[in-house]
Amino acid sequence: AQKITQTQPGMFVQEKEAVTLDCTYDTSDQSYGLFWYKQPSSGEMIFLIYQGSYDEQNATEGRYSLNFQKARKSANLVISASQLGDSAMYFCAMSGMKTSYDKVIFGPGTSLSVIP
């Protein structure tokens, strides 16, 4: 069965520093996609970044990059130059071909607090 693990329930980072949020996953699919979403206190989930299992290069989107290590089944999110507005919950998610396209699995989330 597919599973997403985020072992850091809460993280703190100093403003302008970089931070890594951990995500490990378990799947029997050969083809799958990994996503990171941000959920501020307002409640809306915001898509940040996507990594395909066959993508050879790590995904990057502005200050967000995904450190994808396929053999270790990890997909850590790196946020560079943290800003106060980055304080939020961050969710790692996965979808795969074998388990049908409409099953997106979310991890339990990591709460990030950016300190001025």
Next chain:
Amino acid sequence: ETGVTQTPRHLVMGMTNKKSLKCEQHLGHNAMYWYKQSAKKPLELMFVYNFKEQTENNSVPSRFSPECPNSSHLFLHLHTLQPEDSALYLCASSQDLREFVYEQYFGPGTRLTVT
């Protein structure tokens, strides 16, 4: 309006009430989703619609009844709910379900409290 909108944003209802949550997406997407987010639990997928057809009912109790009249609108009809149904209900959409690469766009959610 842009993106995904949800109404109402907050709802308090008694266990004998009937209410409906509404979701509308302005992105031209073909797949829509309902999720339940309870405190200290992972996001739970409830229902999925693709081109107005329901593709997933993730063992959701019958007191939750979805309706998708077209690809832009999704409703969640609620009746005789229980206090444990209190949660944030999130609607999302994605381009469609042909590929797993499509990210989801979420609405702001409806904070539901069942008294």
